[in-house]
Amino acid sequence: MKSQKLKITAAVIWISSITIGLLSSVPQIAQQHFNLTEAAVNAGITSAFALLMWYVNIYIFSYQSERSPKRQISYPRLVNSLLIGIGVMFGLAWIQQLILSHINFGPVMLMIEVRGILINLVFYMFLQLLQQNYENQYVNMELERMKNDNLGAQYELLKQQVNPHFLFNSLNTLKAMVEAGDSESVDFILKLSNFYRYTLESRKLDLIKVADEMEIVKAYIFLQSARFEGGFTFKIELDEQVSETLIPPFTLQLLVENCIKHNVVSTDKPLHIRLYAEADQIIIENPVRLKTGDHNSTGVGLRNVQQRYHHLLEKQVAIVNDGKLFQVKLPLIYEHHHH
Known part of the structure; x- marks a missing residue:
């Protein structure tokens, strides 16, 4: 010393x-x-x-x-x-x-x-x-x-925690689309490119606007929709004021990924994912339809979100699960608070 x-x-x-x-x-x-x-x-x-x-x-x-x-x-x-x-x-x-x-x-x-x-x-x-x-x-x-x-x-x-299987699954989906002569293959490639461009740009930042995060989510949803072909729906109910608030990069994308990863996704009974704002919180929710054998989930994704909010902002993320409906409530972060 x-x-x-x-x-x-x-x-x-x-x-x-x-x-x-x-x-x-x-x-x-x-x-x-x-x-x-x-x-x-x-x-x-x-x-x-x-x-x-x-x-x-x-x-x-x-x-x-x-x-x-x-x-x-x-x-x-x-x-x-x-x-x-x-x-x-x-x-x-x-x-x-x-x-x-x-x-x-x-x-x-x-x-x-x-x-x-x-x-x-x-x-x-x-x-x-x-x-x-x-x-x-x-x-x-x-x-x-x-x-x-x-x-x-x-x-x-x-911030570096991204599902390592995502790229592998996306490339497999692209391969199937190309082999089937799917006309949306080019759009899929563009969305995949955009998604990773957003990834590289956002990793440099601690917080981004919700509107920018939604661009990442929409690109991710497009890629998953091509893979699951109508197995889920995604409803966005965020107004312009909420879109101007801040959020750690890839928070919503990770939570959407969590919904699709742990729940049954099928065309017969699509999984409904809803994103909305209420009481100074952004809430993402979905009905609980756990996949067989998924009861022992490690919860890495949710811990990632909770720890980022705690380390960066000392804010708490609320998680509600009554067995029927699963909700994650993220506190709104206004730009003047950040500065």
Whole structure:
């Protein structure tokens, strides 16, 4: 995992260092015999220590995080920071002793080192929390990106799901028509060509207008009518307003295919498929006349429709089956909602 580098502005570093230096001189200001020089030197030394430890800790975090980023406290790193801090404070205390040579620093050296350790610990823990926050944000962003990539891949797979037997069946139908000298063979070839042209064009899009989807459905219906020769009827009751709404490509075609695939289609008793709009929904329905042995259908087609609406739009597709009438209800998608 790529580590997030710490980003702390110079203004924050300098202002906080100077503030800590001034605060360290507050006890001297409160003394009865206040010495401005001693207070100023003490504030300067403390500020210098804070400034140096800011940059030391930032370097330690950045260097070690690039090698092996961690989301918990690194005790070797903490020990290194404290040892460096003790050495720096000892050196600054020696400089302070050179400036204020009249003061005996022996009794106060321990207090100075303790102050340095406390300041260093505060900086270290602050940077640790900041580093963890950066890494948590990065992990969350990566998880979100992976989630979006996964949903995108799933949706692309869903769009690619077309019955592999369709072309095979269509070519067999065309072969029979040509052998029988059927005059509609040329129309069949044109409709088949149009159908696959619509397929190639629509696969590039997440949503198309219902009117464009109906062109795909009509081409598909023509091809199936040539194959089944009056074994089913298809009634369309969609007005112009509904035709201007949006729909995932091949949704209606897949549902019509589902009706023909799973139900008995015969010239004696044609299967009636109806497509209409009601209560902000596009409804496709047919009487239930399941083929023998079709009771264990995998339901891939319906899952395809449901998952596409869920992944792309977070909308629910209603499926109603009372044993006599089968309905699939698709929520209308208006163009301004999509944008």
